[in-house]
Amino acid sequence: AQKITQTQPGMFVQEKEAVTLDCTYDTSDPSYGLFWYKQPSSGEMIFLIYQGSYDQQNATEGRYSLNFQKARKSANLVISASQLGDSAMYFCAMSWTGSARQLTFGSGTQLTVLP
């Protein structure tokens, strides 16, 4: 069965520093996608970044990058130059071709950016 694991319930980072949020996954399907979503205290789910299982390069979107290590089945999110507005819950999620586009979510990491 597919599974997403986020082992960091909470993280703190100083403003302007970089932070890595961990995500490991488990699937036997060769074709899958990995997503990161941000959920601020207001509750909405904001898509950040996507990595396909066949993508050769790590995905990047502005200050967000995804450190994709396929052999280790990890898809860590790196946020560079943290800002106070980055304080939020972050979810790693996976979807795979056999899943009818179901997203399986990890339990999330609460990131707090300190001034």
Added chain:
Amino acid sequence: EAQVTQNPRYLITVTGKKLTVTCSQNMNHEYMSWYRQDPGLGLRQIYYSMNVEVTDKGDVPEGYKVSRKEKRNFPLILESPSPNQTSLYFCASSLLGTGVPYEQYFGPGTRLTVT
């Protein structure tokens, strides 16, 4: 503006009183889905739909019904709500194609309390 809308955003109801949470998207997406979010559990899929009149169960379908009579709408129905259905509910939609998954767009969420 491309978006997924949900109504109501907040709802307090009593056990056994039927309710419907509406979901609508304006992106002509084939795929729509409902999730519930509970503390420490991330998001779990309730039901999904691949197209009009095509629906299927997700991981936690008990106590819920859905319908997909139009492509843009995907209401969630609780025939007899119980307190364990108190949760934050998200509707999501995406394109549906072959190969790797597409990003899912989320609605703003509906916070439901059943007393």
